[in-house]
Amino acid sequence: MSRIELKDLRKEFGNTVAVNDLNLTIEDGEFIVLVGPSGCGKTTTLRMIAGFEDPTSGQIELDGKIVNDLEPRDRDLGMVFQSHALFPHKNVADNIVFGLRMQNVGKEEQLKKLHEVSELVRISHLLTKMPGQCSGGESQRIALARTLVTEPSNFLLDEPLSSLDAKLRRELRAECDRLHAELQKTFVYVTHDQEEAMTLADRIVVMDLGEIVQMGSPIDIYSDPVSYFVADFFGNPAMNLIEGEFFKEGDGIEFRSDSFNVSVPASYNNMTPGKGTFGIRPENVNVSSSKGDGSRKIGLVEPLGKDTLLYFETTATRPFVAIVDGTESYSAGEPVELTFPDENMFLFDSNGDRIRS
Amino acid sequence: MAMTLSQKRQTFSVFRYAILTVWLCIVAFPMFWMVGTSFKPDREWFSWPPVYITENATLRNYAIVWANINEYTKADGAHIDPKTGELSQYTQSLQRPWTALRNSTIIAGLATTLAVIFGSVLAYGVSRHQILSESRMFQLLMLRMVPPIVLIAPISLWYRQIGLLDTITGLVILYFLTSLPYAVWMSKSFIDEVPREMEQAAEILGASRWRTIWEVVLPLVRSGLVATFLFILILTWSEYLLALLLSKAEVLTLPVELSKYQGSTEGRVYGRQAALSVGITIPLVFVGLIIRKHLARGFSFGMVRR
Structure with a gap:
């Protein structure tokens, strides 16, 4: 059970307001996509949930508990980055078990989970390779595995597919969907790609200039846009x-x-x-x-x-x-x-x- | 005649290697001359035409410099003192190369280690948390642009007051401080290369700040830090001016020791100097060999993708 609540969340960088008093409740198990053009505050919002940015004001609650002052590692989150952020000096297996090692999980348990998760994202054949030897799509699967293996309640995904080519993106998009269906965990996914938003989301949150412009199911957003901006953004x-x-x-x-x-x-x-x-x-x-x-x-x-x-x-x-x-x-x-x-x-x-x- | 593309490439590659070879010869020649001279008997140091490779190789220079063996015969090519008609007897007993070697090792080693440790910690803070603004960073570098000669007078006065003149500690502190700017700037360039997301990935996976630095940042900047270490070691190892003026009798370092073989009453004794220089160079070469696999990577400043 996990529920993310953002209350009047605000972030200013100097004189710029990146996120303007945002209110959003993300239900347990929901696949929510924050979408908007670059600079709309979606990534800043995600990074505040993760704990990498301190909110200027407002609250972040996980399961009703205010987590503003918790370190990222204490928030029960997993995050997948745009750059994949694999550790280049560790092989794929060591990358994946990194989180388990940090939690002092026993060696045998580590191995068991390593194999489970690499089956799940289909990278069992890559375990002894170094990240530098893996393709972009493989790297993203490894990054997913590394996050999945620690079994967090919430997954934060920061434009995870934007560095991949179109075909791979479609393939991994389907993968994300499948994982969400299998794991039944909360996914918060940030993208600037309307197509990803449409295909993945249970609920889309359209953002512009630090504010939520419209929220709703993909089909609501598509068929009933509240403004020129939303109408223009969705559809290809x-x-x-x-x-x-x-x-x-x-x-x-x-x-x-x-x-x-x-x-x-x-x-x-x-x-x-x-x-x-x-x-x-x-x-x-x-x-x-x-x-x-x-x-x-x-x-x-x-x-x-x-x-x-x-x-x-x-x-x-x-x-x-x-x-x-x-x-x-x-x-x-x-x-x-x-x-x-x-x-x-x-x-x-x-x-x-x-x-x- | 028109050349195909691959012929052109080949020609270019030959040309490139030719230039590199010439350049290598130019760069390596002083070293060759140093090593060569160290094995030459006295009369060949200045002989004309120059002796490139001596046929009378001798270890005498090394024996005199490093073992203080001072038996000397005409057969070794010794000069006859024109006034007394006797063989020149060099006063090697005044020189203490082994003490100088020990001092240099302690001073350069300690100062360099301190500079790299403090420098990289500072650089991490600057790179990740902007603990120094950009202008502060440049001020730090400016510090290094002050000619050392300007510092000598105030520092020797001050050092005399607090009893640091002619001490190992005194030189360590000074070398540490003067090489700190290099250490900060160089290691910062390597730390900047490590994406922040990589650290954040480790953090969100449950690693503490120190664990993140230890397991993620350090392995990625190790080569760079090693390169920084060698760079600063070379500077401090061969520093002359400050060492000369801040040490009187007790704390002699190798470059100062080297100068004592020159311009003394006996005239210039190049063979001995060369023998000492070889001894000074060997430790650096040795250190370089140990860490060579890091150097190509480190000195390319991350231009080569990891």
Whole structure:
């Protein structure tokens, strides 16, 4: 049983506020992912939980006990670092049993656990090697094993996969998921990669500028972003976001911009007109062949196999993207008509806050 | 004729080795001359054309310098004193090379060990906890840029007051303090190389601060500390000015001893000096040999990945 509670947690570096009065409760066995762009305070938060940074104010509680003044080693935590931080002068086996040795576990017990854990993360064949001889993926597995073997109640993972290539990252991501399912321990995982967050998390905590912007299950975050920032951050390819202005048009509201004019659904009729952003996810854009009015030319066709991405030039820096089924054939320069289903539209005001219907 | 890439590489490599060989000869020549001279009889020290490798090799120089054997015949190539018409008899009885060797070993060894221990502890504090600001670190280095000659007058006066003049302790303290800046700067560069995350990983796995330093940091900086040790040892071992001026009669170190074979009334006795120099150099070479596997790694300042 282990529960991490952060209460008004704050960290300042000089004049910069890295973490701004954060409140967060992480339940036992939960896989929580702190995600956000670099400098959003996610790593600082994790390092405060670990005990490597002293909070400027606020409390960190583990199982209801305030641990602000406890040394990292007394907090019942395991941590996996971005750099793996294996000890280069010890072989893989010695790296893994390091934590057991520090806890004065007997030699036989050490060996038993060493073999159990290396089975678990599938590195039994590496035990006599030196870390320098192992690949990036192997190193990360070793780092995981070294943390797992001490059986902490909470695992802190600081961008553990960001130094790996895409294929390995996917593979180890699945591994993390499997380990979490097997161990039933609390995982706090920090990443700047929205895809990792989406695939791993029970609950995502989106952070920006030291504050929590939104919290929720991956699908909540994806389908119901509270702001421009969250909408922009999740999804690949990212949501199409078009700057423009909302005008009152008779009873209804119309959105106008250099590239698109869209009539906003009637449910938004009570909103205040003004500058804002219109958003639609690429997979929600309906593309139909057309030669009539309002048609636009496809700029670039990018077949990915199952799906095909269509790019359209706009006046903004980012092209407008639509995803169509891979079986449909389009070619660059072809005129098509784009329509947006009412229920998939996202509207944001000039502050970037979501406008609700 | 156009060369293929591999031919070009080969040519370049030959060229590189040629230059390195020439450089090696230039660097090694003084050492060769020192060793060579130490085995030459007196008349060959200055002979022209120079004798590169003597055919009359003798251990006389070593015997006189290190064993104080002072039997001397014309056959050994001794000079005839033009005034008295007698063979020159050098007053070796005044020289005490073994005492000097003992003093140097104690002074340089102790001062260097202290400097490396204190220096690396200080460097750890600077590297990890910023106990000295950057400007303080530079001030520390500036300390080392003060010419020693400036220090001599105040220090000898002061040392006389507190009874440290002409004592081993006096020189140890001074050498320790003057080499501390080097020790701090050099060992800091090695400690900086050890990622903090590595220490934090050890800590969160349950290691105490000291255990972390002992098991993680120290093994990783050992080569660097060994290199630092040798660097400072060479400096303190061959320090002359402070030793000359702060020791009067009792505490003689090897470089000072060496100077006594020069400019004395008998003229310059290069063969003896060379024999003494060889003796001075051997301990350093010996230390270097013992720790050689650390040196390549240490002196590359971490440029070679561990």
